[in-house]
Amino acid sequence: MAIEGNKDDADKCFEIAQSAYTAGNYEKAERFLLKAERLYPTARAKDLLLRIRSAGVGSTRNPPSSPSAEDVRRRKPPTHTTPQREYTQEQLEAVRRIKTKCKDYYEILGVTKEATDSDIKKCYKKLALQLHPDKNHAPGAAEAFKAIGNAAAVLTDPEKRKQYDSRGDEPVPHTQHTHTQYYARGFESDLTAEELFNMFFGATAFPGGGPTVYARRRTREPEPRDTHAGIVQLLPVLVLVLLSMMSGFFISEPVFSLAPNSKYPVPRETVNLKVPYYVKENFHTDYQGSLRRLEMAIEEEYIVNLRHACQRERNYRDSMVWKARNFGDARQYSDAQQLRAPSCDKLHNLHRKD
Structure with a gap:
């Protein structure tokens, strides 16, 4: 059946x-x-x-x-021609849509201007796996892949997205030659398409693919800037640096650390959940606060860290399962389903103690 x-x-x-x-x-x-x-x-x-x-x-x-x-x-194709690599009609249509029909970054990624950061990343992931030249051999796939990478890099950067929306009436240029730049003036990404792809999927997204030569970092010509405007833009940074320097005079060092180091070499354990933590050598003589409240804060920080780590492990496993299903790789799909989430296991064991 x-x-x-x-x-x-x-x-x-x-x-x-x-x-x-x-x-x-x-x-x-x-x-x-x-x-x-x-x-x-x-x-x-x-x-x-x-x-x-x-x-x-x-x-x-x-x-x-x-x-x-x-x-x-x-x-037997003629010996004087180079055989083309296979691609589907669906792959070709995806490339044509981006190269000839899209007018701005939102249309390139297939999202609305109200799309959240999560929506944009989700759409980028779907298109990146469809258009990556290691999987899509249709003519123009490399240029289309660069286009979605540049669109995602701009729209996931809050400041660049705000500037782009204020000047969004400038259309994305479309030309027929192979060196098309898929960005509006002043809105090119600092990352190459391949670098952005690796940020989302890791360098092993296509383990069988060879090195790609189309994803080179673009060198950008320095734009002339107004001197006074540059100083005004640097003011918030200078204020933050000054505040951070001043805060060092008023904020004392932490009492504990969840990981051992040269400052916190002495191991201890909370009474309630048995969470390991580390203190300074003079902890017994210098610390005058409530030990119970301190250990409650330690356990709370430890649980928060575990939750974040657990979420990252689940997201990674879900991403690997989704990619395996998308590429029809049964072995990779089985391996992805068996990926462990040690932080989630620790968190589950802590809840059982409660």
């Missing part, structure tokens, strides 16, 4: 097989059609598989002794 959840993976296999069949790569087409049939049998997959085998190019039959001129043309 076919599993309904495998239908999407079977559809992807069929699209790859169809592209391979069009390119004349019948062996690859048959391999992906068989995989699609194992995942979720369909009539269209059976029909295409039958056509390949009836032509005598599949693995189950011998090739005909005298292939037709049409077969030769399909199977």
Whole structure:
């Protein structure tokens, strides 16, 4: 009995097989059609598989002794041309939408001007996996990938987004040559598209892909600035530096540390939850406050840190599971589901003690 959840993976296999069949790569087409049939049998997959085998190019039959001129043309592209890498119609349409139809950064990412930071990051992740040139070989994929990277970098920066919205009437330029810059004047990102992608997914998002050469850091020409305006902009920074220097005279060092170091070498443990913490060597003589209140504060800080770490571990696991499902990698999907969350386990054990 076919599993309904495998239908999407079977559809992807069929699209790859169809592209391979069009390119004349019948062996690859048959391999992906068989995989699609194992995942979720369909009539269209059976029909295409039958056509390949009836032509005598599949693995189950011998090739005909005298292939037709049409077969030769399909199977053997001219030696003077470089064979193109396969891509689906859906991938090509995604590239065309960004290169020819989008007028601003919001349209590029497919969000409204009221979108939250979380909405923008979610849409960027979806588009980045679809347009990354290691997965999308359609013409213009590299330029489209740069476009969504620059859009996400600007719209997730509160200050740049505010400036962009105030000057958002400047359209994103569209040209037909390959060196198109996908940003409005003054709103290019300080990060390359590849660097931004690695910030969201890590450097191992495509473990099989080679190094990409399109993501180079752009060198930006210095813009002339008004001297007085520069001084005014630096004033808040100078005030913050001055306040931080002054605060050092009034704020004493912490009484404890949750991690051992040269200042806090003496280990201790809270009475209630048995949380380990570390104090200075002169703690017993210098500390005059309530030990019970101190340990309550230690346990509260420890639990808050565990919650944050637990959330990060869950987000990472969910991201890996989602990527594995998206790429149809069953082994990676199984590994992602088995990823542990040690901080969550510690937090659960603490709640059991309560």
